[in-house]
Amino acid sequence: MVFLTAQLWLRSRLTDRYWRVQEVLKHARHFRGRKNRCYRLAVRAVTRAFVKCTRARRLKKRNMRTLWINRITAASQEHGLKYPAFIANLIKGVLIGDRLYSGVLITLENCLLPDDKLRFTPSMSSGLDTDTETDLRVVGCELIQAAGILLRLPQSPPGIRDARRALAQLHCYGPPEVAMATGQVLFQRFFYTKSFVKHSMELLETRDWNKCLYVALLTFQHVSMACVHLASKIEEAPRRIRDVINVFHRLRHLREKK
Template identity: 50%
Template structure:
């Protein structure tokens, strides 16, 4: 929030709010929020959270390809997904529903809107995995509930991010930096591609048969086709939290540095070329390490992750009910085992009070007798 000194605004509490300042810098998350996330506060360990982030970003990337979205839309969806779960917990929000919402929102932001029905169908297809038979999604009540959840999740993402959903991508910056370095025509850099597949890094020539590239050239567009090796690192970096920690210019320098280092392409070092673009050696090293660690991780197992999240969710619910003094079933918890009511006294009172007679009872009885026996001349 930016408040000019002499401006009229709205007084909320003891602060005056006159305008909202949105900038790219405001999307960089500080270190204190990175170290303690909402998911960790709910008891989720760091490795499980990292796997959930990787799995969610992979779903967004795969769904974007099937929906024929441009690469910038897929990148925007993954960045929004990463930002959201630094404000909310994986325990309280389904990562799959949020991933659908991020795809739907990113398609609108990048002016390539897709229907919610198509997004749900694609995620349903991806969830079936590599099964030979693809069962179509039934348009029943469960589908309607999922659609409503996706729409609500999209609104929640907008609310938590403060409607600051603009993402500055390093893709165009990479092209500009390569032109400055005079490397945009380097045949080795253009033709050699590094494709991450199955958690491992494989080197493939574009003309050779093998693994299909993660980002086909027809989905990227010119001039990104000439930078495919660096873009592979760029798109893999989206699965980490690098895009919420560093500026896009620094990420572009790190991707160029990593690709040139792996392909053994010399770049100016006296002084270092990245200093011209405002990047530091420490930041580039951190980005490269985060990216290379990604290739050494095992592929996340969605079923195991969902079980761990559900287990932690049940534990939190039991703790919440226990704090309220209730059982998991919702019934009130007893203070002591076997205690149903306060214990009765060991003995009865010694003195038993007898019913006291009223002093007027004798007079009432006499009047009743007079009515039964009326006066006669014999008895006077």
């Protein structure tokens, strides 16, 4: 013999029947007739309305897609192109403004500044050797790269990925994410006009290389932080300044543990 008295006394985990009824009647208040107050009729009407509402959303998305395809087809036919050919070429190429390019080439020959201006930097004029300046530039770009990963900045689209990869391979600073590559370019341009020595006066006072690198990192950390924040706005993926500061604060503590 099974005694169910104790089990029946326990409170069920489900919502009370009263509140379940009120939830259904709340959705049926705008119905006409007895469906807005009779629970048995209201359940059927509300269930049917939810099903048709879901189907209506699907139909709306399908209609919007058809509308956009018709608009693109009409615009492309004015220039003698069909919709499939236009979309295929658009995926393969890079659309800049109203022109379609097969690719973007970024090399040393396609540089805005001449080599004679890039060869002698302000840091060299202040007495910093080339190897130390290169290492400091690498550390700054690695800091920007790590911050971009923690901030979950978006990666580059397929058309611009080759251009960003070329830019990243040109400076040898990690994979080609759009915002991170832009931040690294801003960092490089800043220190082509400013000196590492003037922005870190403690750099030449220490003889230990690890300590020297750590002191320099603390000084131009603000420059890297500003480059990341500005690059996220340029690439239309803005991040809050509070999040950027928190990420760089975390990276600083991780380097202190090492």
